[in-house]
Amino acid sequence: MSLEALEDASAVRDDEGGKEPAGGEAHPGDAPAANGGAAAGGRPTEAGGAPVVAPRTVGELRNLMARASRDGRQVRFIGNATSLPPGYLDGPVDLVVSTRALDTVHAYDPADLTLTADAGVSFGQLERVTGEQGQWLPLDPPGRARRSLGGVLASGAYGPLQGKFGTPRDHVLGLTLVTGDGRVLELGGRVVKNVAGYDLVKLAVGSGGRLGIVTSATVRLHPLPVRDVTLLYQTPRLALAVVLARSLATAPVRIPALELLAGHGEEPTVAVRLLGSPEAVAESERILNGRVGREASRRLEGEASARWFAALERFEDDAAAVARVSHLPSRLGDLVEPAVECGTVAAHVSLGVLRVAVRGPGASEAAVLDALARLRDGVASAGATFRVSRANIPRWPAPEPATAPGVLALTRGIVDSFDPAGVLSRPAS
Amino acid sequence: MIAKPPRLSTGLADELVRIVGEDGVITDPARLMVYESDGLTAYRYPPRAVVLPRDGDETAGVVRAIAAERVPFVARGSGTGLSGGALAVDGAVVVCTARMNRILELDLHNRRARIQPGVVNAHLTAATQPHGLYYAPDPSSQSACSVGGNVAENSGGPHCLKYGVTSRYIRGLDVVLPDGSRVYLGDRGLDTGELDLAGLFVGSEGCFGIAVEIDVELLPLPQATHTLLGIFERLEDAGRAVTAIIADGLLPAALEIIDQATIRAVEESIFAAGYPTDAAAALVVEFDGIEVGLEAEAARAEAACLECGAREVRRATSADARAALWKGRKKAFGAMGRIAPDLLVQDATVPRTRLPDVLAEIAQIGRRYDLKVANVFHAGDGNLHPNILFDRRDATEMERVELASKEIMRICVDAGGTITGEHGVGLDKRDYMSLIHSDDTLWAMESVRRVFDPAGLCNPGKVLPDRIRGMDPAGAAEAGSDRARTIVPAGATA
Ligand SMILES: Cc1cc2nc3c(=O)[nH]c(=O)nc-3n(C[C@H](O)[C@H](O)[C@H](O)COP(=O)(O)OP(=O)(O)OC[C@H]3O[C@@H](n4cnc5c(N)ncnc54)[C@H](O)[C@@H]3O)c2cc1C
Ligand SMILES: Cc1cc2nc3c(=O)[nH]c(=O)nc-3n(C[C@H](O)[C@H](O)[C@H](O)COP(=O)(O)OP(=O)(O)OC[C@H]3O[C@@H](n4cnc5c(N)ncnc54)[C@H](O)[C@@H]3O)c2cc1C
Numbered sequence: 001m002s003l004e005a006l007e008d009a010s011a012v013r014d015d016e017g018g019k020e021p022a023g024g025e026a027h028p029g030d031a032p033a034a035n036g037g038a039a040a041g042g043r044p045t046e047a048g049g050a051p052v053v054a055p056r057t058v059g060e061l062r063n064l065m066a067r068a069s070r071d072g073r074q075v076r077f078i079g080n081a082t083s084l085p086p087g088y089l090d091g092p093v094d095l096v097v098s099t100r101a102l103d104t105v106h107a108y109d110p111a112d113l114t115l116t117a118d119a120g121v122s123f124g125q126l127e128r129v130t131g132e133q134g135q136w137l138p139l140d141p142p143g144r145a146r147r148s149l150g151g152v153l154a155s156g157a158y159g160p161l162q163g164k165f166g167t168p169r170d171h172v173l174g175l176t177l178v179t180g181d182g183r184v185l186e187l188g189g190r191v192v193k194n195v196a197g198y199d200l201v202k203l204a205v206g207s208g209g210r211l212g213i214v215t216s217a218t219v220r221l222h223p224l225p226v227r228d229v230t231l232l233y234q235t236p237r238l239a240l241a242v243v244l245a246r247s248l249a250t251a252p253v254r255i256p257a258l259e260l261l262a263g264h265g266e267e268p269t270v271a272v273r274l275l276g277s278p279e280a281v282a283e284s285e286r287i288l289n290g291r292v293g294r295e296a297s298r299r300l301e302g303e304a305s306a307r308w309f310a311a312l313e314r315f316e317d318d319a320a321a322v323a324r325v326s327h328l329p330s331r332l333g334d335l336v337e338p339a340v341e342c343g344t345v346a347a348h349v350s351l352g353v354l355r356v357a358v359r360g361p362g363a364s365e366a367a368v369l370d371a372l373a374r375l376r377d378g379v380a381s382a383g384a385t386f387r388v389s390r391a392n393i394p395r396w397p398a399p400e401p402a403t404a405p406g407v408l409a410l411t412r413g414i415v416d417s418f419d420p421a422g423v424l425s426r427p428a429s
Numbered sequence: 430m431i432a433k434p435p436r437l438s439t440g441l442a443d444e445l446v447r448i449v450g451e452d453g454v455i456t457d458p459a460r461l462m463v464y465e466s467d468g469l470t471a472y473r474y475p476p477r478a479v480v481l482p483r484d485g486d487e488t489a490g491v492v493r494a495i496a497a498e499r500v501p502f503v504a505r506g507s508g509t510g511l512s513g514g515a516l517a518v519d520g521a522v523v524v525c526t527a528r529m530n531r532i533l534e535l536d537l538h539n540r541r542a543r544i545q546p547g548v549v550n551a552h553l554t555a556a557t558q559p560h561g562l563y564y565a566p567d568p569s570s571q572s573a574c575s576v577g578g579n580v581a582e583n584s585g586g587p588h589c590l591k592y593g594v595t596s597r598y599i600r601g602l603d604v605v606l607p608d609g610s611r612v613y614l615g616d617r618g619l620d621t622g623e624l625d626l627a628g629l630f631v632g633s634e635g636c637f638g639i640a641v642e643i644d645v646e647l648l649p650l651p652q653a654t655h656t657l658l659g660i661f662e663r664l665e666d667a668g669r670a671v672t673a674i675i676a677d678g679l680l681p682a683a684l685e686i687i688d689q690a691t692i693r694a695v696e697e698s699i700f701a702a703g704y705p706t707d708a709a710a711a712l713v714v715e716f717d718g719i720e721v722g723l724e725a726e727a728a729r730a731e732a733a734c735l736e737c738g739a740r741e742v743r744r745a746t747s748a749d750a751r752a753a754l755w756k757g758r759k760k761a762f763g764a765m766g767r768i769a770p771d772l773l774v775q776d777a778t779v780p781r782t783r784l785p786d787v788l789a790e791i792a793q794i795g796r797r798y799d800l801k802v803a804n805v806f807h808a809g810d811g812n813l814h815p816n817i818l819f820d821r822r823d824a825t826e827m828e829r830v831e832l833a834s835k836e837i838m839r840i841c842v843d844a845g846g847t848i849t850g851e852h853g854v855g856l857d858k859r860d861y862m863s864l865i866h867s868d869d870t871l872w873a874m875e876s877v878r879r880v881f882d883p884a885g886l887c888n889p890g891k892v893l894p895d896r897i898r899g900m901d902p903a904g905a906a907e908a909g910s911d912r913a914r915t916i917v918p919a920g921a922t923a
Contacts, residue, residue, distance in 0.1 A: 111672055112780045112811075134678065156619070167619060169628055170597060183869045191778040193594065193810045193850035195583050195632050196858075196865055197892060198874045202596070202628030210624075223678035250538065252561055252649045253719070280722030287719075324620040330538040352539070353620055387622055403623065406612030411624055413880030417873070 066182030079151025119150025156206025160257035180419025225275035241268035320360035338378030434520030476517035485641030493609030506575030512855025518890035546577025583632030651717035684809030700760035769818035779846035
């Protein structure tokens with residue numbers, strides 16, 4: 001790597017982690033980026049053999065990407081670093097760009113329920129800022145508090161609350177993207193409804209750093225709910241838990257979060273989170289209990305309810321590998337059985353997505369691979385799609401089914417137009 | 430002024446008839462007139478022909494045949510679009526989805542439906558309602574517009590304040606690409622590691638191909654609905670009430686404002702809804718969900734309205750009484766159509782808190798250009814519809830309409846807003862795109878468009894300014910370098 005490109009990125013930091021998974025160093029609620037810029041000017045360090053830089057301005061980033069593109073240098077992006085796709089930093093990488101030094105909340109208009117912040121701002125920080133105004137960003141991806149806004153948007157990560165609030169694509173009004181060849185694109189806007197041109201925001205959200213780096217974003221906020229209640233229904237038999245979960249999913253009530261947990265060392269558990277006015281939450285509870293003909297095994301309210309779901313955000317933390325199975329919600333029963341054979345299961349019941357965590361730390365590489373392969377074969381027959389989203393092993397089973405040729409061709413064309421020199425990650429799908 | 434389109438070659442005409450049948454191809458100029466314009470009535474572009482395929486296979490065959498002769502084409506649903514998106518620029522062939530109007534599958538267990546694109550929005554809800562479900566996005570044109578058109582425009586509606594716009598409800602799209610090949614864009618990029626191509630296609634205004642099957646998500650019907658109608662002496666007060674309701678932490682299903690000019694138009698028409706004609710504005714507030722919570726929410730909203738100066742707040746819970754409160758809002762466009770020969774339905778979004786100032790400025794612009802401007806809009810989203818009433822036969826008035834429109838767009842952009850909230854850019858607003866997007870961003874849009882349609886045959890002349898459409902990639906490739914970043918139109922020499 002020529003240091004020429006680094007000269008522009010004056011905020012080279014010397015405190016980046018190595019290739020250690022972030023799981024170990026838990027800073028729940030902590031904002032690693034809050035002191036961003038303090039270590040500016042240090043020497044670049046190595047990450048998987050490549051120097052890590054943390055530019056402080058969009059201008060620095062633009063120059064850096066333009067040069068990398070011209071010189072054909074391989075660049076990878078990281079946010080606060082918890083959920084890099086498997087193998088993301090493998091192979092020849094010349095430079096790792098971190099958004100840590102982009103850590104400012106630029107505009108917050110509580111009356112408009114919108115906020116514009118840099119990509120490096122952590123969710124913990126956002127929670128504090130918005131909480132003071134009785135508002136929140138109802139997005140609860142795995143490992144939320146430590147993650148950066150840019151990382152979550154770029155990876156499209158979401159959690160149980162998608163049941164009511166949607167996934168990152170539904171929260172973002174606009175963002176700034178520095179493309180692979182150093183163009184600065186202001187996409188979308190700051191208003192809640194906007195159809196002025198093709199929706200490149202949707203393209204950038206979930207693109208995993210393939211098109212460019214997200215440097216800031218405007219998101220839509222919501223008022224904090226007055227009442228927050230979690231109902232936990234436990235049954236000794238998995239099949240019964242599935243019936244119960246499906247029955248709740250088809251109740252005539254919109255449930256903000258509906259999860260099924262199994263293989264987690266307790267009885268299979270169906271968790272329901274209700275948010276809203278005290279009256280509406282009480283009535284929903286009555287309707288749901290009536291529908292399944294029983295009371296919840298446990299009922300948590302307020303802080304306790306939020307804490308239970310915050311704990312679920314750490315579901316993936318100590319896993320040796322995590323696979324995601326996407327299926328028709330009504331097929332839950334066919335999929336959860338083979339999944340439990342392979343690991344701990346957390347299902348977004350209404351959406352039709354199962355997360356399967358293969359637990360370590362003792363799990364050997366062979367055991368992890370074996371569990372993932374069994375899972376893939378087990379779910380393929382039920383018409384589900386399978387993908388490994390995280391693994392501490394060098395090789396993992398390919399996604400199933402493979403990407404359709406037509407989709408692949410469109411994807412390649414789009415990626416080429418944002419990164420013509422091919423300096424960003426290109427997953428081999 | 431209306432240019433005659435070139436004729437269809439006999440070879441292509443025969444091929445189209447072979448694919449869709451005699452009754453699926455229209456070439457008779459008299460019958461083509463219906464397809465000359467859409468909801469944006471000021472423009473007229475006669476198509477070369479209209480083809481009406483019955484399913485995805487026929488559509489693919491039609492597009493292949495048209496593309497083979499390098500003839501441009503444009504998809505059309507119900508033609509209610511308000512930005513000229515379905516107009517047959519360049520003598521395009523119109524591929525109309527009117528015969529693709531079947532609901533293919535209703536999957537109640539998974540709350541999904543698979544439909545053809547020509548299904549009318551309201552028909553989808555009507556078909557799912559008996560099962561306790563409905564399709565949430567509800568453009569005011571829902572009794573006529575097609576879901577395919579909604580997908581292309583990423584349409585909104587009064588209830589999108591709480592429920593979100595079309596893109597929230599599209600699970601997947603079976604698309605015929607502009608070369609006639611077929612691809613399924615699915616699952617919003619969730620858990621597949623793929624780019625969200627379905628999300629990108631939604632709102633692409635018919636430029637990326639033709640959606641031939643659509644997988645939509647349905648919602649359970651709300652248990653109950655409460656509606657309020659606040660009557661205000663000042664338009665700004667109604668705007669402040671909207672902010673106050675949101676600031677109170679309430680999330681109504683709908684927050685809609687109708688101004689005095691609109692109220693009078695409605696009350697003077699056969700749609701008279703009983704709104705007081707001396708009022709400056711009426712605000713419709715609706716809550717839906719679990720019955721027991723609604724009463725308390727409605728009471729809070731009523732208090733907020735009164736605090737902001739409402740002289741009266743009416744409330745209703747029964748279906749009939751609610752319909753009466755909504756009537757002035759729902760019949761607004763129909764009524765306006767009766768008091769002026771022509772109506773330009775404008776569309777822009779501003780941050781909600783800027784509504785009062787922006788409305789005042791719009792009123793001023795109307796006075797300055799001596800034009801009648803009537804506002805009826807989705808206030809909760811800050812989505813304005815300043816509608817200009819005029820007579821197209823009066824050339825000087827036409828000119829004033831254009832100047833006023835431009836100024837309105839400018840003030841909305843200056844207030845931190847955008848040039849269209851839900852009607853799209855189409856033909857109408859291409860030249861406003863540079864008000865909000867840099868050339869780099871416009872070029873990024875054009876580059877993506879070219880990935881879908883390298884031959885440039887699919888809905889030409891829409892969304893992007895010609896300057897950008899004609900851009901030379903070599904010129905644009907300079908953009909990444911350190912050199913001065915000027916984008917060179919094709920043919921220009923440096
Ligand atoms: C060199 C290095 C290697 C690491 N390796 C691992 C590892 O293998 N596994 C692990 O769990 N933790 C790893 N970490 C820990 C890491 O510090 C973070 O905790 C974690 O990545 C934070 O996640 P995030 O949510 O902020 O997004 P990230 O995980 O940083 O990013 C997720 C995805 O989004 C992309 N991305 C992130 N920010 C942006 C942006 N602003 N614009 C565009 N794309 C963006 C990334 O390229 C990646 O594809 C590593 C850290 C470093 C410094
Ligand atoms: C009285 C009135 C009220 C309205 N209210 C609202 C409102 O509240 N909210 C709102 O958002 N809009 C509203 N509209 C605008 C309009 O109804 C919407 O834009 C609607 O989605 C257009 O649907 P359509 O079937 O009429 O499409 P058309 O007008 O036929 O076409 C619109 C665009 O969609 C493309 N298209 C159509 N079908 C397909 C397909 N299958 N695949 C790809 N592209 C396709 C066309 O090429 C064109 O670019 C209103 C219009 C009127 C006249």
